[in-house]
Amino acid sequence: MIERHELYLSPEKAVDFEDQPLSITRYVSDVPLNSIRDVIIVKKSIDARQRKVKVRLVVDIYIDESHTVPTSSYHGMSKVDDAKEVLIVGAGPAGYFAALRCLELGLRPIILERGKDVRARRRDLRAIQQFGEVNEHSNYCFGEGGAGTYSDGKLYTRSKKRGKIENILRTLVEHGAPDAILYDAHPHIGSNILPKIITNIRQTILDAGGMVLFEHYVTDLIIKKIGSTKKIIGLQVNQEKEFFANAVILATGHSARDIFKLLHTHQIRIESKPFALGVRIEHPQPLIDQIQYKQKQRGPYLPAASYSLVCQVDGEGVFSFCMCPGGLIVPAATSPGELVVNGMSLSRRDSPYSNSGMVVSVDPSQIDERSVQQMDGYEDSVFIGLNYQAMVERKMFEKGDGTQKAPAQRIVDFCQSKQSSDLPDTSYIPGVYSADMSRLLPNTISKKIQQALPVFGKKMKGYFTNDAQIVGVESRTSSPIRIPRDSASMMHNDVDGLFPCGEGAGFAGGIVSAAMDGENVGIAVSKYLT
Secondary structure, three states: OEEEEEEEEOHHHHHHHHHOHHHHHHOOOOOOHHHEEEEEEEEEEEEOOOOOOEEEEEEEEEEOOOOOOOOOOOOOOOOOOOOOEEEEEOOOHHHHHHHHHHHHOOOEEEEEEOOOOOOOHHHHHHHHHHHOOOEOOEOOOOOOOOOOOOOOOEOOOOOOOOOOHHHHHHHHHHOOOOHHHHOEOOOEOOOOOHHHHHHHHHHHHHHOOOEEEEOOOEEEEEEEEEOOEEEEEEEEEOOOEEEEOOOEEEOOOOOOHHHHHHHHHOOOOOEEOOEEEEEEEEEEHHHHHHHHHOOOOOOOOOOOOOOOOEEEEOOEEEEEEEEEOOOEEEEOOOOOOOOOEEEEOOOOOOOOEEEEEEEEEEOHHHOOHHHOOOOOOOOOHHHHHHHHHHHHHHHHHHHOOOOOOEEEEEHHHHHOOOOOOOOOOOOOOOOEEEOOHHHHOOHHHHHHHHHHHHHHHHHOOOOOOOOOEEEEEEOOOOOOEEOOOOOOOOOOOOEEOEEEOOHHHOOOOOHHHHHHHHHHHHHHHHHHHO
8 A cells, every 4th residue: 555645844854854754653643653564755845834834745555465576667678779860960969869769770870960969968068167268069058978977867848748748758768867857846966977978878878779979960861852852862971972771860959050041041931930139147156045945044954945937027927047146157159259147066066156046028020120131041031039049149248358257237237227336156167247238139129137136136035236247148948940740640741761859959947858859759760750
């Protein structure tokens, strides 16, 4: 028999309980200890509505029966050395989970990743942090594990209809993630732990007969015309090597602008879509703790506090995004001559800073094309959002000194359009300099953020303060381009055998939703090939 119970414990007692679940008898007196076989935590969340913060635990007590630990669907896969091959572009969560699903269904995935393996990427991250050197193929966005690996590893998603979230989380646990991600309300791994997990997933793919090839940058699509039908039969890599297969999964991530251009060159339909653009906002973490926990000091048993904020300004959403408690701001440019920032945190979230994206929804149909500078090769109107995004990134870079040093402004000063005379300390390693961000951001973006910040200050008393600063620009929240696909077959309507996938195709937004989309596309490819 299984009994479910809900407990509200002090943070200290909750930590003790997680270490010793059989202490359940202290809180559930009617269950004799000798009949309890297992106690499993089902859900954990923090209730900070009252002055005394409580931890809510939902637990299952197994009485006179034992808990059987479930496994993911990828546990114990057979080898597929001689199976039909599928080319997968991108070794992020969409690409890797598409590969796992292909292996499970008897297909052999060959993954082509433009960047380096997850450990070799670190050298290029150091180069952009310390010296402002941007490697176009290996950076915070490109490389094994995708953008999420070195930008926090948050696993929370609202995309529950896309697939089985539990299968994604269990796969991560089987490859080294902590068990807590299975029950935390807002699961998180941390950029110090994720590399090992990604390496282990790669090894699972290799052990089952798949291939993972790094520094393999797709430079052309090999398209065959059969009457009026286009069929993709392979890919050109590094402008010389060719790979052939009966199906191609595009899981390139939200920043692969060259892939969008390549599709457009081949007259394969892409679509402009809404995205978001704004800034990173950085507070001292103790201030956010005080606001959220209503305590002068957080104490040793509570995690760094987070927040989620949203409001409407002139019919457009202004919202926090990718909130990193106890985190760092990092440079996320993918090409020289641009400046982009993002957030990350390590597993302990013990940085003295808190940061979050603070962004505005951008509808491409409302962008004035006359005001947008076009990039070479991106002249078509379908690229209006992408060019708008790139224009702001270039403007941020050109304002600086040629490095990845970023413009910043205290937030009250920003709302008053007053350049800050000095700036608070920051977690951003390349450094910040004082600038009037209202002049660097598009007017529609800066005005909406200026109106939203005082509103957020009313929702979180103490949030709207000159002890916090904005750093620009946060522009890679999602792709401004969608690669369309048929909802049933998940294949591109114009090209037989081409399967757009994940965040870069416009069908996901984060690690878990991208992984679930990868699984679904893997199933669709299997149906197509069998």
